Amino acid sequence: MDFMEIHQNNVSSEGAEPRRRTSESGERGRGETELNGQPPSARPIPATVTEDDEDEELTLKYGAKHVIMLFVPVTLCMVVVVATIKSVSFYTQNDGQQLIYTPFREDTETVGQRALNSILNAAIMISVIVVMTLVLVLLYKYRCYKVIHGWLFISSLLLLFFFSFIYLGEVFKTYNVAMDYFTLAVIIWNFGVVGMICIHWKGPLRLQQAYLIMISALMALVFIKYLPEWTSWLILAVISVYDLLAVLCPKGPLRILVETAQERNEPIFPALIYSSTMVWLVGMADNVETRKNNTSSSSEPENPASPGQQSEDDGGFTSAWVGQQQQQLGNLQSTEESRREVQQMPSARPPADPADDEERGVKLGLGDFIFYSMLVGKASATASGDWNTTLACFVAILIGLCLTLLLLAIFKKALPALPISITFGLVFYFATDNLVRPFMDQLALHQFYI
Amino acid sequence: MPVAVFFGCAFIAFGPALALFVFTIAREPLRVIILIAGAFFWLLSLLLSSLVWFIAVKASNPENVSLQKGLLIFGAVFSVVLQEVFRFAYYRLLRKANEGLAAISEENLSPISVQQMAYVAGLGFGIMSGAFSMINILSDSLGPGTVGIYGDSQYYFITSAFMTMAMTLLHTFWGVVFFDGCEKRRWWVIAAVAALHLLVSGLSFLNPSYEGSLPPAYVIMVLMAAWAFFSSGGSLQTLTQVWMCKKNGVDSS
Numbered sequence: 075m076d077f078m079e080i081h082q083n084n085v086s087s088e089g090a091e092p093r094r095r096t097s098e099s100g101e102r103g104r105g106e107t108e109l110n111g112q113p114p115s116a117r118p119i120p121a122t123v124t125e126d127d128e129d130e131e132l133t134l135k136y137g138a139k140h141v142i143m144l145f146v147p148v149t150l151c152m153v154v155v156v157a158t159i160k161s162v163s164f165y166t167q168n169d170g171q172q173l174i175y176t177p178f179r180e181d182t183e184t185v186g187q188r189a190l191n192s193i194l195n196a197a198i199m200i201s202v203i204v205v206m207t208l209v210l211v212l213l214y215k216y217r218c219y220k221v222i223h224g225w226l227f228i229s230s231l232l233l234l235f236f237f238s239f240i241y242l243g244e245v246f247k248t249y250n251v252a253m254d255y256f257t258l259a260v261i262i263w264n265f266g267v268v269g270m271i272c273i274h275w276k277g278p279l280r281l282q283q284a285y286l287i288m289i290s291a292l293m294a295l296v297f298i299k300y301l302p303e304w305t306s307w308l309i310l311a312v313i314s315v316y317d318l319l320a321v322l323c324p325k326g327p328l329r330i331l332v333e334t335a336q337e338r339n340e341p342i343f344p345a346l347i348y349s350s351t352m353v354w355l356v357g358m359a360d361n362v363e364t365r366k367n368n369t370s371s372s373s374e375p376e377n378p379a380s381p382g383q384q385s386e387d388d389g390g391f392t393s394a395w396v397g398q399q400q401q402q403l404g405n406l407q408s409t410e411e412s413r414r415e416v417q418q419m420p421s422a423r424p425p426a427d428p429a430d431d432e433e434r435g436v437k438l439g440l441g442d443f444i445f446y447s448m449l450v451g452k453a454s455a456t457a458s459g460d461w462n463t464t465l466a467c468f469v470a471i472l473i474g475l476c477l478t479l480l481l482l483a484i485f486k487k488a489l490p491a492l493p494i495s496i497t498f499g500l501v502f503y504f505a506t507d508n509l510v511r512p513f514m515d516q517l518a519l520h521q522f523y524i
Numbered sequence: 525m526p527v528a529v530f531f532g533c534a535f536i537a538f539g540p541a542l543a544l545f546v547f548t549i550a551r552e553p554l555r556v557i558i559l560i561a562g563a564f565f566w567l568l569s570l571l572l573s574s575l576v577w578f579i580a581v582k583a584s585n586p587e588n589v590s591l592q593k594g595l596l597i598f599g600a601v602f603s604v605v606l607q608e609v610f611r612f613a614y615y616r617l618l619r620k621a622n623e624g625l626a627a628i629s630e631e632n633l634s635p636i637s638v639q640q641m642a643y644v645a646g647l648g649f650g651i652m653s654g655a656f657s658m659i660n661i662l663s664d665s666l667g668p669g670t671v672g673i674y675g676d677s678q679y680y681f682i683t684s685a686f687m688t689m690a691m692t693l694l695h696t697f698w699g700v701v702f703f704d705g706c707e708k709r710r711w712w713v714i715a716a717v718a719a720l721h722l723l724v725s726g727l728s729f730l731n732p733s734y735e736g737s738l739p740p741a742y743v744i745m746v747l748m749a750a751w752a753f754f755s756s757g758g759s760l761q762t763l764t765q766v767w768m769c770k771k772n773g774v775d776s777s
Contacts, residue, residue, distance in 0.1 A: 145556070373764070
């Protein structure tokens with residue numbers, strides 16, 4: 075029955091993730107043109123200026139860098155998942171245990187029954203996720219922040235302690251390493267506590283990124299183990315459709331969440347977003363401090379104008395735009411400097427140039443990591459063509475991510491990160507497993523090269 | 525022993541490609557993206573050609589061994605043709621992207637030249653082709669087994685590794701030459717690249733008599749290297765300059 079709690083919390087965190095994933099896609103959409111960690115009120119304003127060619131050039135010019143900043147963690151997460159699947163047999167064993175959210179079994183006699191069961195499983199899982207997302211949106215709308223933060227805290231606690239304990243145990247079993255409980259307790263305790271601090275509070279950027287990748291990989295492994303085969307493919311397909319609808323439809327819950335966060339000038343749940351720069355971490359403090367800067371007149375000469383300028387300045391505008399605001403240049407400089415101090419940004423930057431690409435990070439929700447890794451992990455676990463299928467899915471997902479970021483650079487609004495990648499991944503999985511594998515096997519048998 | 529075979533074959537097959545990647549591509553985000561997109565295009569071509577082969581096989585008699593082999597050869601030839609078609613399609617896509625990049629940059633200059641894109645695209649094709657040919661063989665080489673126990677060649681792993689390396693580098697050179705031919709509108713170059721690809725692939729049909737497939741493939745690879753070098757602007761002078769610069773560096777330091 076521990077599993078019920080755990081999986082409940084997992085699904086809750088997982089339910090949180092779709093929202094976070096796409097909202098961070100939203101932040102990412104605006105993050106391309108804005109400084110991250112800045113109050114979201116800044117965000118609409120750059121949208122008007124982004125028709126400017128130079129700004130567009132900057133987003134596209136720095137777009138390649140951002141794509142790579144996301145390729146690397148996504149690749150690392152997938153590598154961890156595939157390496158675990160290939161070496162630790164625990165995650166591919168069928169123990170007969172399933173999540174409570176997928177009660178129907180797939181080991182039935184007829185194919186039709188199996189299909190029906192998997193459809194029902196997927197329907198239940200998706201409705202659970204939808205309900206969770208709606209609950210979260212409602213909680214956020216009615217400002218029940220304590221509940222949300224408590225929920226996130228418990229989810230990450232369970233992931234960092236319990237699931238990593240199981241993972242470590244299985245790895246030790248696979249490699250026949252003898253370990254006593256005391257050492258294990260010390261290791262898990264340290265790992266978990268440092269993880270909680272890094273994720274929920276402050277920590278070195280690389281360490282925080284590493285922890286986020288690790289917990290995404292752990293979640294993906296849980297899904298790979300406990301979701302039966304057809305159910306998991308169906309869930310992947312349906313959740314990318316849900317992601318598309320929830321983010322792009324006007325009444326979609328994720329879109330409502332993003333817009334509410336925008337109205338309130340708050341960053342959305344930073345605990346479960348992968349960010350490539352550390353600005354957002356300090357951005358939480360930054361919000362407070364820049365508001366203090368706004369209200370206090372000590373650091374800025376023209377206080378009444380500063381909120382407007384600060385919000386305009388938040389857009390990460392080009393030096394051309396700054397040059398246009400000649401009479402306000404002094405103001406811009408001061409706000410930039412105060413923000414720079416707070417953000418602990420690298421110091422080697424001239425104060426008058428706010429459009430520095432180091433300030434622009436890119437964010438991706440952890441739900442995206444989890445589902446990408448789940449697809450690739452499932453491909454490596456179940457495909458009989460082994461590595462070719464895994465490699466094909468990997469390339470397909472990376473290309474989907476690239477296209478998503480390109481669309482983001484063009485449309486500059488909240489976009490779901492799942493649909494294109496998962497569609498490509500699924501198409502390539504089934505096509506490679508069924509069509510390419512026999513072809514390549516025959517070619518390798520005769521040692522023909524194409 | 526299996527681990528030694530695994531590492532040996534892995535480094536033979538992927539060593540040059542890895543070195544090229546690490547030293548020329550890994551630091552530039554745009555090149556990495558072009559590389560992965562090139563791999564994706566190769567994958568698409570493989571998918572379509574295996575679809576055609578699959579349909580042909582399903583429509584035919586599975587008992588007839590020679591027919592199946594004939595269909596396999598047909599599938600391989602069709603795949604080669606489709607790969608070149610997709611190479612051309614990728615060239616068109618990259619040209620459009622290049623124009624876009626040039627239009628929005630400050631000095632109206634694209635951050636990457638067509639020759640660089642040709643090299644990276646060719647390498648992308650090569651890496652993916654090599655990976656698909658070699659990875660399953662590598663993972664099999666880790667496990668227990670005896671090579672050629674049923675009378676097949678004992679040299680399966682090592683010849684696969686060498687052939688994969690040749691194919692990877694060949695794809696790179698073909699990419700350079702192909703794009704150059706497209707740029708200068710020399711259609712005979714494109715036809716020559718396609719013909720050479722068919723030739724190398726056809727030579728591999730002679731396997732397992734490796735004398736017929738490996739040395740000619742390497743000869744063609746060296747010739748293609750020279751052609752690619754000269755078509756991308758190199759000359760004997762630049763070659764000697766490279767050596768002399770090295771010597772100068774040694775002397776002056």
